[in-house]
Amino acid sequence: METKIFAKDQLDEAVDLLAKGELVAFPTETVYGLGAIATNEKSVKGVYAAKGRPSDNPLIVTVSDEEMIARYAKEVPERAKKLIKHFWPGPLTILLFVKPGSLPTAVTGGLDTVAFRCPDDQLTHDLIAKLGYPIVGPSANTSTKPSPTTAQHVYHDLKGKIAGIIDGGPTRVGLESTIVDLSVKTPIVLRPGEITPEEISQVLGEKVLINTGKVSDKEVPKAPGMKYRHYAPSAPVVVVDHVEDFAHIPLNAETGVMALKSELSKIDLPEENKFNLGNDLVDADHNLFGGLRYFDDKKQIKQIYVQGFDEGEESLAYMNRLNKAAAGHHFK
Template sequence: MEGGNNKLDTQIFNKDNIKQAAQLLAQGELVAFPTETVYGLGADATNEEAVKNVYRAKGRPSDNPLIVTVADEAMMKKYVTEIPADAQKLIDHFWPGPLTLILFVKEGALPDAVTGGLPTAAFRCPQDPLTNELIHTLARPIVGPSANTSTKPSPTTAEHVYHDLKGKIAGIIDNGPTKIGLESTIIDLSVDQPVVLRPGEITPDELSEVLHKKVLLNKGTVQTKDVPKAPGMKYRHYAPSSPVYIVDDPADFAYIPHDSSVGVAALADNLHDLGDADSFSLGVSIDEAAHNLFGALRYFDSNEQIKTIYVQGFAKGNISAAYMNRLNKAASGNHFKK
């Protein structure tokens, strides 16, 4: 796929085609894969040209480092300088699972296209058995950014991936909808004080409990000239084509326009008296809302009639930090003011 210009026949794989998918990865092709969080876009992490094709397929800035997806701890050991005691505790408790660890890597072990030229890389071992089999079969780690066009909402189904990347990648492993719906928690263990760079289902409090020390939550931004340590820290993410506004108080849904050019995503109890506005239920709880957020944004993005999207915000709850992190990026920080 030179420069991402050649159209590919994007194949759909299942549990019976994992060997074929691994062969494509070994040949330098791109294959999307399922995880418990969102679908990832896989390429052999040791093949620099294949990794560069990930950036091309996604339209992603090349200074945005990629997560290295491994089959197990033993595979990760081949690339990191060491596994610190804190990392070992988290691996023992949370892997395989939705937790990504930033560690120092051996010099030259991974291409700069993966690390962004940094001395660190982000490692993750997902739960999905098909993806685990895929990486074991390849016998090398794969990169795993979300399998979507850059800036668009992350994909939670194989259909979402096909919509964005059909003709740009060789294949998609379909294992149904993802269970969590938001990307993994990323914790930086290359610093003295562990810090979460991207919130996810596993919260800083849960990490602190395992490590028996305070884990911070990063709320800063990355400057234009700097290379971020983790995905999602620097550029616009998760956004549909139409503007998104966060509605902090559900009572304020009464004050938004109620016409057919408006989309509303909220908990089921708040989807009433909306007139001609189109609606998408986020479920009945913050946990369900987190699972359904990207699906809601994609639902409205696929409807050309929708010109403005209003989404319910949440101030409290274990998962609210991760949910609001993604929603604030999708809305570029815009909140509805009545």
């Protein structure tokens, strides 16, 4: 299969492909998503096949506006409306009870809930509005690999496996959306993102919990990113919690280091063995997946050391993704 890259003025071609049941990757403010019409079970199953994604990992339903949710959600409670008004379009995904029979099991994983997201990206808004249907939107990468933040990342992973990619340029945020579960009595953040639990709590005027539990092998996760290995390049990743520890790492030609610019300048390695995460945590959020992909393409690199952050809720999303990439391995 030929994978075509579409420019912004070729959106109608991408719409036609989706309408025919094909798979098309699309940009969002977080990462690139892999699109298929959410009500087309055959196409949705094609998403799992293209990514090599476990079939019990439910998918996010990407909509163009709040009205589209009403077709598929059993109800849109008042607290969901509050979050939608405040954060949409934006990097917040909301888990609600699904209207029975409205979406295929391939989307919901057989659960009675489904996650909805409205990205802050005009191209994707126009795509869904022209299509007239919501699309599923898991990250457009090979399963377990770092999520894509450019159209070129998508092409690298899925060339020949999908029909098209809409090139919207580099993503703004760089980490996937926050997922909040509103199907339970007390809202709970299932996956951290740019929007923090504190921000959600302030809008709702109630306590918001943070998921810290693990999903067992026999359980179906309620949202993406809760159960399976994610974000990992080929070489093992190690989290460096304290910047002074970079001085104690045995460095050689097979070592890769990802850190803020201020720390990289102190590390005695060739430039090709270093990846600049930027000047602060916001930059690091944006650049994390790009750095992991940078070293994934360097076969001589056998170990990657990545700077960790301890900045409370602000660093939750970054450390969530980094810990998954490192399988919990920290430098000691």
